């Protein structure tokens with residue numbers, strides 16, 4: 001698709017996640033008329049931290065997204081801890097990303113960056129016409145050739161271009177004849193967050209102040225990845241463990257768990273990290289899957305673009321939203 005056309009296109013974006021909003025803002029800035037269709041009755045985000053290296057942060061800057069309002073913690077270090085006692089094994093300074101690559105290495109709370117993307121797409125004045133958000137519009141059928149989308153609520157929309165950004169379980173992807181194979185991974189993951197006040201009260205304030213992504217383990221499946229976000233008010237952890245432990249098979253990102261379950265999964269972990277776990281909030285768990293890689297497919301004639309920005313975290317194998325956004329746009 002040409003990045004700028006003399007005749008602005010009427011674009012439909014399916015999905016108001018990070019990918020759909022990024023696509024909507026980029027298209028808005030190129031003067032296109034964008035409507036975003038979201039299946040839920042709100043365009044919200046859940047989750048924990050999300051890091052945006054300069055490959056993604058530079059797009060946020062270019063699009064005029066208020067990065068400061070998304071309360072990033074600028075990452076400066078990678079710290080590796082001994083699994084059992086938390087001793088620091090290695091500390092790598094990341095150097096000055098801004099000087100080297102043009103922007104900082106930002107770590108956001110997903111909710112904070114999603115909120116700012118919503119503003120840039122639908123609220124703020126700026127280059128390009130404001131996008132329109134249609135909630136309660138679950139796409140159920142796409143006629144790519146005609147540029148028509150049908151929704152569960154009985155409505156229908158037409159567009160010059162359809163951007164399918166409906167997530168890892170994309171329906172539109174299948175409608176375009178792309179059916180990636182899934183395979184259960186040997187990893188499962190918990191994610192949790194904890195507030196800075198609690199950490200201070202527990203004597204764990206260094207977890208907030210290091211401006212670091214910190215790891216415990218990581219050479220096998222067991223791995224904890226911790227990082228601060230939200231101006232240092234929140235610390236988030238991703239905790240990976242072998243799937244054979246509980247053979248979780250339910251699908252979804254929102255299966256609740258408890259501190260007790262977390263502690264039972266990692267009995268021999270650093271006692272300080274276990275103290276964090278005992279006091280953690282908003283604990284969710286999910287089974288990781290391998291997804292067959294899907295190459296980006298731009299169908300000029302079919303007028304549909306699958307954004308391919310889904311990401312599945314399978315241990316160390318990851319496709320990140322921001323780098324994929326860069327490839328896509």
Ligand SMILES: Cc1cc2nc3c(=O)[nH]c(=O)nc-3n(C[C@H](O)[C@H](O)[C@H](O)COP(=O)(O)OP(=O)(O)OC[C@H]3O[C@@H](n4cnc5c(N)ncnc54)[C@H](O)[C@@H]3O)c2cc1C
Pocket residue numbers: 014015016017018019020021037038039040049050051052137138139140165166167168170171191238309310311312313319320321322323
């Ligand atoms: C543990 C973990 C850590 C991660 N860390 C990072 C990181 O540090 N940096 C990074 O860049 N990425 C990271 N990612 C990846 C990133 O979170 C995802 O790539 C990104 O959120 C995907 O965004 P999306 O918009 O494609 O999908 P989603 O966020 O799933 O959004 C899809 C949207 O489409 C809507 N939708 C679905 N079906 C329909 C339909 N039929 N009709 C209308 N609407 C529909 C959904 O309701 C939803 O709002 C991480 C992911 C995980 C799991």
